Amino acid sequence: MRKLALSDEILMKIEKPARYIGGEFNAIVKDHNEVDTTFAFVFPDVYEVGMSHLGIQILYDLLNRRDDVCCERVYSPWIDLDKIMREQNIPLFSLETQTPVKNFDFLAITLQYEMCYTNILQVLDLSGIPLLSKDRTEDDPIVIGGGPCTYNPEPIADFFDIFYIGEGETEYYHLIDLYQQNKKNGGTKKEFLEMVAEIPCMYVPAFYDIEYNEDGTIKEMKPNNSHAKKTVRKSIVLDFDSVPYPDKPLVPFIKVVQDRCVLEIQRGCIRECRFCQAGSVYKPLREKSLETLKKLAIDMLKATGNEEISLSSLSTSDYSKIKELIDFLIEECKSRHINISLPSLRIDAFSLDVMSKVQDVKKSSITFAPEAGTQRMRNVINKGLTEEDIINGCTQAFSAGWNKVKLYFMLGQPTETNDDVDGIMDLCEKIAEVYYETVPKEQRKGKCQITASSSFFVPKPFTPFQWAPMCEAHTFLDKAKRVNDKLKTLLNKKSIRYNWHESDISVLEGLLARGDRRLSKLILSVYEKGGIYDAWSECFKKELWDGAIAENNIDVDFYVTRARNDDEIFPWDFIDTGVTKKFLLREWHNAQNEKVTPNCRMQCSGCGAASFGGGICYEN
Known part of the structure; x- marks a missing residue:
């Protein structure tokens, strides 16, 4: 029987101890003494979130298909266990064999969401691995990051040895082969990183220097090592x-x-x-x-x-x-x-017919994502969805027996006016009217239930809106309040419910999404003040970020609300x-x-x- 890293006494004290014991059905357990290379694959969030992520399952399966490789999983300990591990000096461990993370050859971290960045430092810290890559020795694991956030890796560049840009199925075997070759030849970590830097999709941050203009924008990013490429090209599965x-x-x-x-x-x-x-x-x-x-x-x-x-x-x-x-x-x-x-079906007759076959219409809701309340705004964002499409889709859904509709919108998108904001509730009212006008009373399954939710627009790299300014937190809230006030004036207001996201977290997401390497010190400062699980509203502490921003002289407006010039060099421009x-x-x-x-x-x-x-x- 496996010996668990946590005692029964500790397991009895914490929430959901099954998060930490491993042994799940279809888990792959290998003897570390019988393989050449070991991977600890980390999802920097709680187990329930990480276990739902397809990418981890794909790479876990891919790496373990090699007989000479062992890949095991690690998730961020929840705050209750985090406290105990620090108090009792318990190192972070893998689920499959309860092996300390520091004993693995690679620590691979998937980067899905900017607000998980402090959890990256939690994982490194609890593992006993220096937080900054420059402070690590030959005895520390190689820390590699992958996932969608690597399309702008600069805000967390100081914490990683390597970033894998693109889809993981293509180059991990090549990476492992180089590691084993370098190890066999008695090579150093730097020599291995130089070999890796020549792989088209691999980015080694230490091999690049950044020069800034007087206004704080980037003047140039250039390699400082002959093995590093000027452009890193994403890998994809062909x-x-x-x-x-x-x-x-x-x-x-x-x-x-x-x-x-x-x-x-x-x-x-x-x-x-x-x-x-x-x-x-x-x-x-x-x-x-x-x-x-x-x-x-x-x-x-x-x-x-x-x-x-x-x-x-x-x-x-x-x-x-x-x-x-x-x-x-x-x-x-x-x-x-x-x-x-x-999920992700478009609103048409075929999709509704399919959903009626596979869902219990009495219990389920139908979901639309208009993203904007007016046709003008949907044209701006190129949604490819007309109001006629939306109304027709709802009409067909109501005729097929649905009476619950979920609608997703974004507030604060480029060029948005008050009329566009008001259009959110105008559209909801039109949908409610369709229900009461087209569904006979005797066929209704209760009143129409429309739930409208709005997130706040965050400009992301490699989108046309990467040049766009982002709203300040109070502006987002003003827009959400306007929508909510409009709801109160509607004839069918009792059939409509409105929810909106937290503006402070959205602004920080925007800061980290388009930030540069100078933000690494901010993230480190927030973590040192006690910040983790910033993606969770019950754990997010705005005052920690405000304090760290002030101490590190970070100009939030420079990164968030400033419009970019057409010819500005972005921190991520080196990626193809x-x-x-x-x-x-x-x-x-x-x-x-x-x-x-x-x-x-x-x-x-x-x-x-x-x-x-x-x-x-x-x-x-």
């Missing part, structure tokens, strides 16, 4: 159908955020939403074949016993074989009494995602002129993604 995929996913002991099998049907997107970073950096679109997906679905359901399967994609409706796949899943899942989750800066700038100007750009299947816009090849790109 043959998406044959790439390894976990057919035996891990099954948690406790309920997690998304407790289901996840079937990734495609990667990338043909849409051109100007606020969406994922739609840009994951281009071009790549699909798995129908036969591959059928086999994976059956294998995963057999291997897990899950009662639900979900299709993963940025835009599920755009999968070319979606009808055939759903027909298969409906037939297969019916006999197994398994639910089907279909395939989508050119020229294209993004053209789209920024199109947004300001309210000009709509067709999706990739309708017309190629020449974004540059075709340079990668292998995907479904419609460039002429």
Whole structure:
């Protein structure tokens, strides 16, 4: 029987001890003495969130397919255990073998959300690894970061030895081969990093220097090591159908955020939403074949016993074989009494017909993401959705038996006016009117229930809106208050509920999303003051950030509310995602002129993604 890193006494004191014991069904346990290279793969958030992340499952499966590699999982300890570990000097450990993280060759950290940055330092600190990469020795693990936040790694550059830019399936084996080769030859960590720096998608921050202009903008970023490249090019999977995929996913002991099998049907997107970073950096679109997906679905359901399967994609409706796949899943899942989750469907007759087949209409809600309340604003963001589309979709949904609608909006987007803000509730009122005008009283399942939620716009790298100024926290709240006040004037106000996000966290997200290397000292300062789990409202302490910002003389407006010049050098400009800066700038100007750009299947816009090849790109 495995010896746990935590005593029974400690486990009895903390919330959800199953977070820390490992031993889940389909977990892979290897003897460290029988492998050449060990990975501790970290999700810097609580277990329930991390276990719901598909990327970790994919890379966990990929690395453990090699007999000479052992990959184990690590999640951030919740605040109750964090306190005990510090008091009793208990080092952070892996789940599979309860091995201290410091004993692994690699510490790989997935970077999904900017507000988890202080948790990166928590993981390093509890592991006994120096927080700054420059302070680490030959005995410390190589710290490598991957995931969407690496498309601007600069605010956390001081904490990492390597950033892997792009999709993890392509170069990890190459990285491991170089590590084993260097180790066999008795090479140093620096020599290994020099070898890594020559891989097109690998970025070693220590090998670059930044020079700034007098106004604080970047003048130049240049390599200081002959092995480093001026441009780091993202890696992508070209043959998406044959790439390894976990057919035996891990099954948690406790309920997690998304407790289901996840079937990734495609990667990338043909849409051109100007606020969406994922739609840009994951281009071009790549699909798995129908036969591959059928086999994976059956294998995963057999291997897990899950009662639900979900299709993963940025835009599920755009999968070319979606009808055939759903027909298969409906037939297969019916006999197994398994639910089907279909996120990211567009609002059309086909999608509603499908959802009526797989959902319990009496209990479920239908979800739309108009993102803006007026057509003018939807044209600015290039949503590709008209008010007619929305109203028709709701009409069909109500006719099919739904009476609950969820609507997602963003406040503070570029060029937004008060009329656009008011348009959110105008649209909600129109949808409520549709219900009461088109559904006979005797057929209604209670009153119409519309839940409108608004997040606050955060400009992200590699989007046309990377040039846009962001609102201040009080401006966001003023906009949300205006929406809420408008709700109170509506005839159908009792059928509508409105929620909005926290503005302070949104502003900090914007600061970290577009920040540069000078922000590493800010993040370190916040952590040293006790800041962790900033993504959790119950743990977020604004005063820690305010104090650290003041002490480090950080000009928040410089990073957040300032409009960028067309020719400004961004901290992330050294990364090549395939989508050119020229294209993004053209789209920024199109947004300001309210000009709509067709999706990739309708017309190629020449974004540059075709340079990668292998995907479904419609460039002429």
